[in-house]
Amino acid sequence: MARKNIFGADADIPKTSEASGDGGASITNLRPLANMEKPIRRSGPVGAFSQSLGSISEKAQRAADLEKRLADGQAIVELDPAMIDSSFVPDRLNGDPDDLDTLIGQIREHGQQVPILVRPHPDSDGRFQVAYGHRRLAAIKKIGGTIKAVIRSLSDEQLVISQGQENNARTDLSYIERTFFALRLERRGFGRDIIMSSLGVDKAALSRMIALAASLPDELIEAIGPAPGYGRTRWAELAALIDSGSKKSKALKLIGEPHFDALSSDERFERVFEQLRVSKPKARSELWKAGAHKAVKITETDAHLTLDFNKGAIPEFGAFVEKRLERLYAEFLEAKKELEA
Known part of the structure; x- marks a missing residue:
């Protein structure tokens, strides 16, 4: 049948x-x-x-x-934010708290519209590591609940490329964040081809970015933060101002001042920049006379004190002082020792 x-x-x-x-x-x-x-x-x-x-x-x-x-990591899943760690190479600097508050408000009102990208943590079973979406993760941790995510198996190189390219597409990072990110990647041994792919820049632009970031103290960049209102030109000007040792010391002193952290990131940049570009006092210049003779012109700046002997007035005086420099130095050290005793 x-x-x-x-x-x-x-x-x-x-x-x-x-x-x-x-x-x-x-x-x-x-x-x-x-x-x-x-x-x-x-x-x-x-x-x-x-x-x-x-x-x-x-x-x-x-x-x-x-x-x-x-398998390709294209499905969106819900994850516990507590099981997700940051990327091993941060691409963001500490910004203004108000910016995160704004994002929290948007997610509360409209929900999480864009999932984050994570990979299984290479060193911790059962945990994940963010490729991109750090601010969304921070916001969801504040709000509570699960976070929408895409999980992909990514190598370190694939992670940093995804991390950089997503931020480029969203125009989410400031100039100094992208520049400092490039320097951090190079310090971790990534080739410049990988860094160029991550940031979407050519070789010449990348070289300029890394050179600029390397010319600034890490702690200064981190203290100022993303400074979204300032691009390459102003950061290059700041790097030029900080080129001397005394300016670097002054800059590091400024970021340690009370209430510096309370300023917005742009205001922190302005504070350092304006303080460093203050005109230097004019060099001290005066004449030392021997009787009626204008024997020595004395010029003093922050870095140098110059004695200019007038050979026309007293021809042998300069040579006389020159021969006694070692004796004078010994007397200086002895006097210094007595003051410190």
């Missing part, structure tokens, strides 16, 4: 009408599977059987597609 309707193929198929004139009725009442709404015309039991096999094949293909999306 033949087994009928083994796949239930004709459960929703209306009976054909011989009077229809076209060999079968149009199947318009079938429920679409996964948005596949195109009508399928079949005639007779063979057609119904073929349709059933086709539906099974479509379901299997959709299942295979879903498995591939999961």
Whole structure:
């Protein structure tokens, strides 16, 4: 005895009408599977059987597609934020608290619109590591609940490329953040080809970025923060101001002042920049006279004190002092020792 309707193929198929004139009725009442709404015309039991096999094949293909999306990390999942760690190379500097508060407000009102990208943590089983979405992660930790994420198996190189390219696409990082990120990547041994791919810049631009970041103390960059209102030109000017040792010391002293952290990031940049560019006092210049003779011109700056002997006034005096420099130095050390005793 033949087994009928083994796949239930004709459960929703209306009976054909011989009077229809076209060999079968149009199947318009079938429920679409996964948005596949195109009508399928079949005639007779063979057609119904073929349709059933086709539906099974479509379901299997959709299942295979879903498995591939999961394997490729294209499916969005919900994760516990407490199980997610930051990237091993930070790309952000501490900004203004108000910016994070704004993002928290947006997520509270509209929900998390864009998932973050994570990878399984290379050193901690069961944990994850962010490639991008650090601010969203920080916001969700404040709000509470799970975070939407895409999980992908990424090498270190793939992670930093994804991290940099996503931020480039969102124009999310300030100039100094991108520049400092490039320097951090190079310090960790990444090749410049990887860094160029991450930041979307050419070799010449990358060289300038790394040179600029390297010319500034790390602690100064971190203390100022992203300074979104200032680009390459102003940061290069700051680096030029800080080139001397005394200016560097002054800058580091400024970032340690009370209430410096209370300023916005742009205000912190302005504070350091304006204090360092203050005009230096004019060099001291005076004449030392020996009787009626203008014997020595004395010029003093922050870095130098110059004695300019007037040989026309007293020809041998300069040479006389020169020969006694060692004796004078010994007397200086002895006097210094007595003062410190």
